[in-house]
């Protein structure tokens with residue numbers, strides 16, 4: 208149980224209110240069987256008191272005093288809510304568009320906003336949240352004719368500020384007709400603009416294939432299709448947010464929460480297909496609970512590891528295990544209770560995108576190449592909607608299946624980079640991929656979905672040039688033998704140099 212108490216001097220009981228619904232408890236606030244819980248989303252400058260109680264079958268039948276242990280914490284950091292009045296701009300039967308004003312003059316250091324919302328009638332069944340960089344948002348996946356409670360808070364470099372007041376807004380009913388329809392179109396457009404240039408790519412796809420006319424004629428049909436696609440990208444209701452597995456003190460608990468333990472007798476390793484950072488990468492078969500055999504890739508943790516390596520290895524599984532998207536590599540499960548420790552993911556027949564393209568130089572149509580890029584954009588949109596920043600997007604980290612579907616993979620790097628004081632240099636033997644990384648991320652470690660978009664631009668260039676190395680043999684500032692600044696990637700980018708249009712790339716895909 209949680210109580211949030213006023214910071215006033217009186218600090219009496221009367222100042223306190225329950226706060227379970229304002230915080231995120233991982234795995235949950237009640238019914239825990241373990242002896243730890245991670246609590247997130249604190250407001251700043253607030254006193255919280257947590258009451259912890261062990262219960263069994265006869266709890267409540269004995270004396271009057273409940274054996275509670277109390278823990279009080281006061282949060283620090285940035286000031287009160289920066290969000291003033293939240294307005295409803297429009298609503299359809301399953302979406303509501305909101306916008307808000309800041310209380311003070313717009314501070315430059317707001318990174319983004321988090322919008323928390325729940326069905327007013329069913330507060331106890333939990334809440335959803337979504338994020339935006341703008342002072343407006345379209346919340347989708349809502350139930351018709353239902354009142355939702357919304358509150359918004361800002362995130363600055365120092366953390367989250369307090370939430371705004373709560374605002375109640377209702378969705379329309381199923382008969383809202385035109386308004387609802389326009390709402391849906393707006394939802395799609397807003398998502399596409401705010402997302403990962405997905406719609407731009409789709410539009411280019413239609414332009415390239417000369418289908419613009421029929422696209423306009425079939426507007427209604429295609430709106431429906433895009434609506435379907437949109438709903439695939441955003442789980443209903445709202446968007447689940449990513450939880451950093453490092454917020455768990457006990458990595459085993461995180462693995463328990465986000466992954467499924469596989470009995471090793473269900474795994475058959477067939478051959479080694481490569482070397483990973485922690486051990487061999489193998490292909491093989493997994494017998495599913497339905498006794499079907501599916502092809503899988505098995506990443507192993509080599510023997511003689513220290514606890515830190517085991518944690519870093521399993522961290523990737525805890526990240527992938529939170530995702531569920533057709534363009535993100537799917538986790539089948541992990542083996543942690545026996546040796547070797549393994550991570551089992553779906554098998555991607557064509558391996559990584561960079562080597563696949565190099566082996567098939569010139570073999571694909573522009574439409575096929577754009578189709579691959581569309582898949583990557585769609586996967587990255589999903590990740591940014593979840594609040595996850597990849598930090599190492601490059602075609603070597605995209606896998607391709609037999610149907611040319613591209614899936615984002617390699618989720619191991621983000622924390623490693625964050626911990627390191629000198630971003631341009633290597634950590635654990637890995638160099639930051641200077642050529643794929645946005646300038647602000649190289650110089651100020653400002654990794655964000657925007658810096659992932661920069662990397663996406665480099666991936667577009669790689670794909671359209673069939674796996675050519677970006678900036679060819681130009682040097683990195685950190686190369687020891689480098690004393691020719693004219694030929695340096697970072698300096699050249701700072702001076703405005705950009706990769707030139709790849710051979711055969713339609714000009715609609717290349718904008719300077």
Ligand code: ACK
Nearest residue numbers: 480481482488504553554555558559562
């Ligand atoms: O370029 P590749 O063929 O694709 O060689 C590397 C190698 O393992 C070491 O990482 C391949 N690989 C990694 N994950 C998968 C997967 N899920 N399916 C198929 N191949 C994979 C990667």
